[in-house]
Amino acid sequence: MAKLTINKNTMKTTKFLFSAITCLIVGLNTQAQRTDRFVNLGGTGTQVTVNGGVSFPDKTAELQNLINTNKKNIKLNGNMTLGEIALSSNVHIDIKKGVVIKLKTTNGRGLMFRGGKEVTDAAIENVKIYCSECSTLPSDNNKSAERYTIDMSSGTPDENCNFVSFGKVTNFSLSQFYVIDNYTKINAITLATNVKDNTATGDVWTRSYTVQAAPTQGDIKLGYLKNGHVGYGLLQVQAAKNVNFHNLTSQGGVSLRLESGSTIAVVPTTEGSAANMDNLEGYNIVGINGWSAVTLSPHGRRHGAISLKNITAIGCSSAIRIIGGFQDRDVEGLPNFPTAKYKRGNFGSVTITGTIKHTYGTTAQLEGRDFSYFPQSLIKNKTLEQVFPKAAPYIAPFDGADARINTPSIATVLYFSKDSAAASPRDIDGQYSVNLTGATLEKPGFNSCIPTTIYANDKNKICSSTSKFSIDYDETALDTKREIFSFETLDNTISVSTKVITIHLTKDSNIIIYNSIGKTIKTVIASAGITEINASNFANGIYIVSIQQEGNIIKKKIIL
Structure with missing residues (x-):
């Protein structure tokens, strides 16, 4: 019989986890200041102010006119609505602390700021969007009052919405933003290159393409997004350097x-180096209740060097997801497909250091393709729909991915670009290695049989020798309100065997059992001592046992 023990020392530790996000970010404040790549040349001229108001007036035309008439130093003061603003060189936009800027949308779509995004756009340089009054502490990332807010909630789930889209931009800085998304497609911030089709006729692989410059030399820092789409989120880099x-x-x-x-899928792998990533650094990246904090996916490009340090996930599917290269659907399988020109991509160098930590939770976002990497006792001989019913689908499923919310975390690192730890990567198949020797991998809350790193060939093999187990549950992941409970005096155990839930209580308690979508399945008023709950009529799956004792609450996750 598997047994979980909650003792006094554990509770002392657990109560601090309720503020894990805050504590985590506060801890980052002690880190040495990172060196910026943006060279602050300063928006020139006297600062000009655009004033908003409580009714969120549309200031798109006013701001665009200032930029077009060579005003470089601009202050946004007061709440407003903005549509698509075309930035130009040397424009610095200082947004007042606490201001909310709503995205102007049409049919649920919208873009707020663009720079060198289109083929016909001019290349620009020295661009900055920031808040001179806002905090520069990472611990304030999740506090909208200490940031300016970009409100994209008018966007329709699964439609395209952007805060910023950069292409031909050199020397840029984006900072101190708090983005409210609505599960829209195309990340809030995108960095990409532009591809000009010089032929425009014939099969895509026979045409001539010109790949224009990608974003170069910049910083994106001190940002937060809420309500991110499982396949998108805060930031996507398709191409960028330094x-x-x-x-x-x-x-x-x-x-x-x-x-x-x-946008670059049709460009042959060995052509158009501007379409690649190189010399990029990710530092103190955090994912909460999502898909992952960091994802690496080269598609059909051969990218350069990536450096990652201190990656944290709380209640996600993974902290880092490493995906092998593949041939994009734009070119794969077409008649006379020239495989000599279009290869599966990779990253030439990926170095991961510092602490890579994933705290287990049951509030992750899941794509159906990852289902086979859950423990066998949960999924063996079952379908995605049986384990994670349609009652809790993801709000914005896309391209048939069969996504879900409120699912268990899978692992700290999903290393899908290699078959196994010992295997050599096969370049022809888009496989590549990452350097994890300088990283400390942590998995608090995960069952011991779940490895810290899961590889491609671990499909349908996770915890295959364990028939029944419960997984220690981190309350911060489920409890989005993050109430603070005291566990100082509690010493209780929960165990599961053949559909009997046995609970040892130190005090009289109210016991509530919820299923994976939060529905109350059973309520029991129990006295101190041993209480057995018959779960024979419970469907197999995930449950949360909530024990309420004199104002204290314990929550534990079990699997039947």
Whole structure:
């Protein structure tokens, strides 16, 4: 019979986890200041102010006119609505602390700031969007009052919405933003290159393409996003060089998504080096209740060097997801496909150091393709729908991914670009290695049979020798309100065997059992001592046992 013991020392530790997000970010404040790549040349001229108001007036035309008439130093003061603003060189926009800027949308779609995004756009340089009054502490990332807010909640789930989209931009800085998303597609911030089709006729692989410059030399830092789409999130880098990504958090989706995109899929692998990533640094990246904190996915490009340090996930599917290269659907399988020109991509060098930590939770976002990496006692001979019913689908499923919310975490690192730890990567198959020797991998709350790192060939093999087990549950992941409970005097145990839940109570208690979507399944008033609950009529799956004792609450996750 598997047994979970909650003792006094554990409770002392657990109560601090309720403020894990805050404590985590506060701890980051003691880290040495990272060196910026952006060279602050300063927005020139007297500062000009755009004033908003409580009714969120549309200030798109006024701001665009200032930029077009060579005003470089601009202050946004007061709440307002903005549509698509085309930035130009040397423009610095200082947004007042506490201001809320709503995204102007059409049919649920919208873009707020663009720079060198289109093929016909001019290349620009020395661009900055920031808040001179806002805190520079990472611990304030999740406090909208200490940031300016970009409100994209008018966007329709699964439609395209952006805060910033950069292409031909050199020397840039984005900082101190708090983004409210609505599970929209195309990350809040995108960095990509532009591809000009010089032929426009014939099969895509026979045409001539010109790949224009990608974002170069910049910083994106001190940012937070809430309500991120499972396949998107805060930031996607399709192409960029010499850029820092520091102190970024996404609640939902992916915080830092280093993934080639469809805009360059038709460009042959060995052509158009501007379409690649190189010399990028991610530091103190946090994912909360999403897919992962960091994702690496090269598609059909051969990228350069990536450096990652201190990656944290709380209640996600993984902290880091490493995906092998593949041939994009834009070119794969077409008649006479020239495999000599289009290869599966990779990253030439990925170095991961510092602490890579994933705290287990049951509030992760899941794509159906990851289902086979859950423990066998949970999924063997079952379908995704049986284990995670349609009652809790993801709010914005896309491209048939069969996504879900409120699912268990899978592992700290999903290393899908290699078959196993000992295997050599096969370049022809888009496999590649990452350097983890300088990293400390942690998995608090995970069952001991779940490895810290899961590889591609671990499919349908996780915890295959364990028939029944419960997983220690971290309350911070489930309890989004983060109430503070005291566990100082509690010493209780919960165990599960053949559909009998046995609970040893130190005091009279109210026991509530919830299923994985939060529905109350059973309520029991129990006296101190041993209480056995018959679970023979419970469907197999995940449950939360909540024990309430004199104002104190314990929550534990079990699997039947």
